[in-house]
Amino acid sequence: MIELQNVHKAFGRNQVLKGIDIEVARGESLVVIGGSGTGKSVLIKCILGLVAPDAGRITVDGHDALTAERTAFLARFGMLFQGGALFDSLPVWQNVAFRLLQGRGKRPRDAARDTAIGKLRRVGLKPEVADLMPAELSGGMQKRVGLARAIADDPEIIFFDEPTAGLDPIMSGVINALIREIVDEMGATAITITHDMRSVREIAHKVAMLHGGVIRWHGPVDRIETSGDPYLDQFIHGRADGPIESVR
Amino acid sequence: MSAGAAGQQQQRRRQGSAALRALAALGRATRHLLAAIGHFSRYALLTLMHMLRGPFYLRELGAQLYAIGYLSLPVVGLTALFTGGALALQIYAGGVRFNAEAVVPSIVAIGMVRELGPVMAGLMVAARVASSIAAEIGTMKVTEQLDALVTLSTDPMKYLTVPRVAAATLAVPVLVGVGDAIGIFGGYMVGITRLGFSEVAYLRNTVDFLEFWDVASGLVKGAAFGFIVALTGCYCGMQSGRGAQGVGRATKTAVVASAVMILAANYLLTELFFSA
Numbered sequence A: 001m002i003e004l005q006n007v008h009k010a011f012g013r014n015q016v017l018k019g020i021d022i023e024v025a026r027g028e029s030l031v032v033i034g035g036s037g038t039g040k041s042v043l044i045k046c047i048l049g050l051v052a053p054d055a056g057r058i059t060v061d062g063h064d065a066l067t068a069e070r071t072a073f074l075a076r077f078g079m080l081f082q083g084g085a086l087f088d089s090l091p092v093w094q095n096v097a098f099r100l101l102q103g104r105g106k107r108p109r110d111a112a113r114d115t116a117i118g119k120l121r122r123v124g125l126k127p128e129v130a131d132l133m134p135a136e137l138s139g140g141m142q143k144r145v146g147l148a149r150a151i152a153d154d155p156e157i158i159f160f161d162e163p164t165a166g167l168d169p170i171m172s173g174v175i176n177a178l179i180r181e182i183v184d185e186m187g188a189t190a191i192t193i194t195h196d197m198r199s200v201r202e203i204a205h206k207v208a209m210l211h212g213g214v215i216r217w218h219g220p221v222d223r224i225e226t227s228g229d230p231y232l233d234q235f236i237h238g239r240a241d242g243p244i245e246s247v248r
Numbered sequence B: 001m002s003a004g005a006a007g008q009q010q011q012r013r014r015q016g017s018a019a020l021r022a023l024a025a026l027g028r029a030t031r032h033l034l035a036a037i038g039h040f041s042r043y044a045l046l047t048l049m050h051m052l053r054g055p056f057y058l059r060e061l062g063a064q065l066y067a068i069g070y071l072s073l074p075v076v077g078l079t080a081l082f083t084g085g086a087l088a089l090q091i092y093a094g095g096v097r098f099n100a101e102a103v104v105p106s107i108v109a110i111g112m113v114r115e116l117g118p119v120m121a122g123l124m125v126a127a128r129v130a131s132s133i134a135a136e137i138g139t140m141k142v143t144e145q146l147d148a149l150v151t152l153s154t155d156p157m158k159y160l161t162v163p164r165v166a167a168a169t170l171a172v173p174v175l176v177g178v179g180d181a182i183g184i185f186g187g188y189m190v191g192i193t194r195l196g197f198s199e200v201a202y203l204r205n206t207v208d209f210l211e212f213w214d215v216a217s218g219l220v221k222g223a224a225f226g227f228i229v230a231l232t233g234c235y236c237g238m239q240s241g242r243g244a245q246g247v248g249r250a251t252k253t254a255v256v257a258s259a260v261m262i263l264a265a266n267y268l269l270t271e272l273f274f275s276a
């Protein structure tokens, strides 16, 4: 279980998170929505310990994100970064198999390559892509390679930062189905950030809306239409007028 | 008090506060510099500690030996060739003034292996390698690749810094050795074609006066310079600000800082090795 208590984070004078409280149960798929720049990416980086919160406490199954033994702690996670964050000095398959090629659970190169090609197929990429360099791929393909890397080692907890941004509708559907499958079949815990309401409906068990540095609304996905929260209503229907200012 | 005296007093006060402001700015700059030196020293120590403890990324080390060592050979060789040639001309011009033209070969050799070989190689590597390391790591930071490394349970210190610093520390002495030989050859070519030396006399003079420690000290300097260059490149890259501008600034700082540090270290090492 992932538990955040009163998490604060500021960059200089920019107060981004102002007291986040949320729990994510094991095997749950949480989708985080919220306006651009509200701190969604910062939130998941805090959970991974990539960004140190100024105040508050983050635990994963009781282990503190900042003081836990880092290698063991991180070994449980997979992460798709918003920008892909592929290593541009390595070919695609070595990116996907990166974790399999190093460290404790190191595997032979052939086996790692086979696994990588299998994961690439799951995100809709042909085996030929495996030997290309990341710079030779389109933006959407890079995103999917990032996704394949996030799930390469079958992690228990997976974070997806905008997995379908920049993908065509068909590919978005494939990715949504994949994420749901990983959660349902492998029992993984997932936190997905997205702006795509279709993804929200297809991926989420629960939805959390981040606004003004706090969790504005948190509840099961089938209640988002009837929440009665003006912020959430405005957001999911994409209305220009409402309590959320359009210039932020 | 007359109006004039009051005006003078006010002016004096204004000058006083300007001086204070300048002093404060100087103090601030000094404090920043000291903080940076502190950070950098800590980073150097951390790097050394990580060098002693695995995991070691030998594949990365190999790639860096190739990139830093092998690919720097042409530029180091060319600069050494021209420097050796110019050195021969200058020493000849000086030597003629007191009938000491015969010292050209040995002074070229000693000057090359003790001083110019390591310094020129160090500076060329600073230009070529410190910049590319800082730009590469800076871009990795800006595009979240460093974060991605960490989430894949890989320590950027071990995966990026250690292989680069180790490779440069090993490769630059080799570059210095090659540069020494090419520089001496440059002097030799100028000596026999332009200054009227005979081949045999030039070579004999070169070999007879060169001592082991002359060469070895230059190689040790090379190792120190390689360490400085790669470390500065990695440090500046990891400290890089956000965006293309941040990476640009990191790259510039890496080149300037490593060049200055090389020259300072060169003086200190020369003092250490050769002061009477």
Ligand SMILES: Nc1ncnc2c1ncn2[C@@H]1O[C@H](COP(=O)(O)OP(=O)(O)OP(=O)(O)O)[C@@H](O)[C@H]1O
Pocket: A011, A014, A016, A034, A035, A036, A037, A038, A039, A040, A041, A042, A043, A082
């Ligand atoms: N390393 C950093 N240094 C300074 N400010 C940062 C840093 N990372 C994020 N921020 C700031 O924190 C705020 C939230 O950023 P974040 O990337 O979390 O937004 P987001 O909710 O993911 O937005 P989007 O939907 O556009 O991706 C922004 O104002 C951003 O400028």
Ligand SMILES: [Mg+2]
Pocket: A040, A041, A042, A082, A161
């Ligand atoms: Mg984001």
